[in-house]
Amino acid sequence: MNPPLLTIRDLRKSFGKTEVLKSVDLDVGRGEVVAVIGPSGSGKTTLLRCINFLEAYDGGSIRIDDSEVGYNDARKRRGERALARMRAETGMVFQSFNLFPHLTAAGNIMLGLTKVRRKSRSEARDIAKVWLERVGLGHKADALPSELSGGQQQRVGIARAVAMEPKILLLDEITSALDPELVGEVLEVVRGLAAEGMTMLMVTHEIAFARDASSRLVFMADGAVAAEGPPADLIASAEANPRLNSFLARFRASNF
Amino acid sequence: MLDAMIYALPFLLEGLWITVVVSILTVSISLVAGLALGCALVYGPLPLRLLVRIFSDTIRGIPILVLIFFVYYGFPAIGIDFDSFWAAVTALTLFKTAQVIEYVRGAVASIPRGQSEAAMAIGLTFSERLVSVIFPQALRRFLPPWINGVTDAVKGSALVSLLGVTDLMYAINQVIGRTYEAMPLYVLGAVIYFVINFSLSTLSRRLERRFSFVQA
Ligand SMILES: Nc1ncnc2c1ncn2[C@@H]1O[C@H](COP(=O)(O)OP(=O)(O)OP(=O)(O)O)[C@@H](O)[C@H]1O
Numbered sequence: 110m111n112p113p114l115l116t117i118r119d120l121r122k123s124f125g126k127t128e129v130l131k132s133v134d135l136d137v138g139r140g141e142v143v144a145v146i147g148p149s150g151s152g153k154t155t156l157l158r159c160i161n162f163l164e165a166y167d168g169g170s171i172r173i174d175d176s177e178v179g180y181n182d183a184r185k186r187r188g189e190r191a192l193a194r195m196r197a198e199t200g201m202v203f204q205s206f207n208l209f210p211h212l213t214a215a216g217n218i219m220l221g222l223t224k225v226r227r228k229s230r231s232e233a234r235d236i237a238k239v240w241l242e243r244v245g246l247g248h249k250a251d252a253l254p255s256e257l258s259g260g261q262q263q264r265v266g267i268a269r270a271v272a273m274e275p276k277i278l279l280l281d282e283i284t285s286a287l288d289p290e291l292v293g294e295v296l297e298v299v300r301g302l303a304a305e306g307m308t309m310l311m312v313t314h315e316i317a318f319a320r321d322a323s324s325r326l327v328f329m330a331d332g333a334v335a336a337e338g339p340p341a342d343l344i345a346s347a348e349a350n351p352r353l354n355s356f357l358a359r360f361r362a363s364n365f
Numbered sequence: 366m367l368d369a370m371i372y373a374l375p376f377l378l379e380g381l382w383i384t385v386v387v388s389i390l391t392v393s394i395s396l397v398a399g400l401a402l403g404c405a406l407v408y409g410p411l412p413l414r415l416l417v418r419i420f421s422d423t424i425r426g427i428p429i430l431v432l433i434f435f436v437y438y439g440f441p442a443i444g445i446d447f448d449s450f451w452a453a454v455t456a457l458t459l460f461k462t463a464q465v466i467e468y469v470r471g472a473v474a475s476i477p478r479g480q481s482e483a484a485m486a487i488g489l490t491f492s493e494r495l496v497s498v499i500f501p502q503a504l505r506r507f508l509p510p511w512i513n514g515v516t517d518a519v520k521g522s523a524l525v526s527l528l529g530v531t532d533l534m535y536a537i538n539q540v541i542g543r544t545y546e547a548m549p550l551y552v553l554g555a556v557i558y559f560v561i562n563f564s565l566s567t568l569s570r571r572l573e574r575r576f577s578f579v580q581a
């Protein structure tokens with residue numbers, strides 16, 4: 110079998126005295142869709158940020174395609190240009206969208222294509238158009254983010270990330286800032302990407318979505334992976350794991 | 366009264382020229398220096414940040430009048446000799462630079478962290494993030510106070526007359542010294558300053574509109 114695309118071993122990260130990631134081990138294979146769930150403060154966001162090196166980590170290793178994220182072989186922080194090139198290989202979609210407000214929907218997507226992928230403006234614009242079409246916003250290419258609904262903004266956010274053709278897409282609770290009626294349209298886009306074989310690691314509080322759309326469910330607690338497995342198996346075995354059980358209980362109470 | 370004004374006009378225009386030159390020098394040098402030092406204050410290494418912080422706080426803590434005399438009398442004492450014109454320009458520029466530093470810092474600090482993180486995530490380098498993401502957004506926060514500051518610079522340039530530089534203000538006082546007609550000349554002077562600053566603020570409002578996009 111091929112080696113996994115993403116390999117995380119004994120990942121550790123502290124903020125000052127608070128140890129946020131204690132020892133995370135996680136693999137994500139090519140084309141896999143892995144959903145991370147877990148209580149607030151368990152370190153899910155921090156994990157994603159380390160993978161994209163928005164956050165430097167203190168110990169352990171993160172490898173994508175067999176090259177260490179953020180550090181060279183001597184474990185020295187890579188230079189600015191090398192870091193930028195690595196980050197371009199991991200797409201990130203943020204909870205709060207973080208679209209560039211001074212650029213149009215197409216402009217948001219084109220920025221990385223022209224500056225990082227060195228495409229011409231017209232080529233970049235064509236690619237942006239294709240992706241906007243894909244997320245159902247072909248008609249909004251020239252709209253500014255402030256002219257879009259939250260759901261539309263987040264779909265642009267996804268298009269901006271995938272247009273770079275990253276090896277892996279990181280999604281951090283991308284629907285939790287949305288009004289409930291806008292969640293569906295965004296999850297639909299994610300489902301489409303999964304079907305196409307996009308490798309994804311997504312943190313989500315949408316347990317039902319995680320169960321249906323992911324190939325593997327990872328339960329994080331207290332800065333480490335506490336349980337993982339195929340969604341149905343993990344959920345079925347929850348009885349045996351008190352922390353997972355009490356975490357899931359919240360969702361069982363609702364419509365799950 | 367009209368006679369006095371017509372008599373005075375050539376002198377005033379000469380003075381106005383100096384006022385304009387002083388203002389342009391002050392504004393443009395302080396803009397370049399302030400942008401550079403402002404970026405150093407936000408992004409520089411700690412020692413540099415401290416230096417800029419001390420510079421800015423010190424300058425802003427001194428009344429501009431004191432600063433002008435300090436430069437005029439103090440700099441020659443440490444071996445930097447310049448005539449009253451350049452002493453005045455230097456003092457005004459130092460003062461303005463400290464202001465620009467603060468405008469830059471405020472403008473850049475107002476951009477949410479998520480913006481540079483999103484720019485990082487798509488693979489932009491530090492300088493690309495500044496040029497394509499941070500500065501375009503910071504510009505609209507920077508412009509209003511800065512353009513206000515330009516009119517301040519024009520008004521403040523009148524202080525150079527205290528060092529005997531023949532700017533508009535000095536020319537007015539000179540003519541008054543000859544004609545003893547104070548009121549019409551001060552009115553004329555006020556009108557000239559007003560016309561300059563009114564055009565500047567009209568221009569600024571247009572610029573602001575040009576650079577304002579609706580924030581998410
Ligand atoms: N920049 C930071 N400085 C200090 N502490 C931080 C920082 N970022 C996160 N933390 C702390 O690290 C812990 C884990 O945070 P993280 O955001 O990774 O959790 P999470 O699992 O994503 O939680 P949530 O479900 O609420 O998003 C929290 O206790 C948080 O307060």
Ligand SMILES: [Mg+2]
Nearest residue numbers: 153154155282
């Ligand atoms: Mg989080």
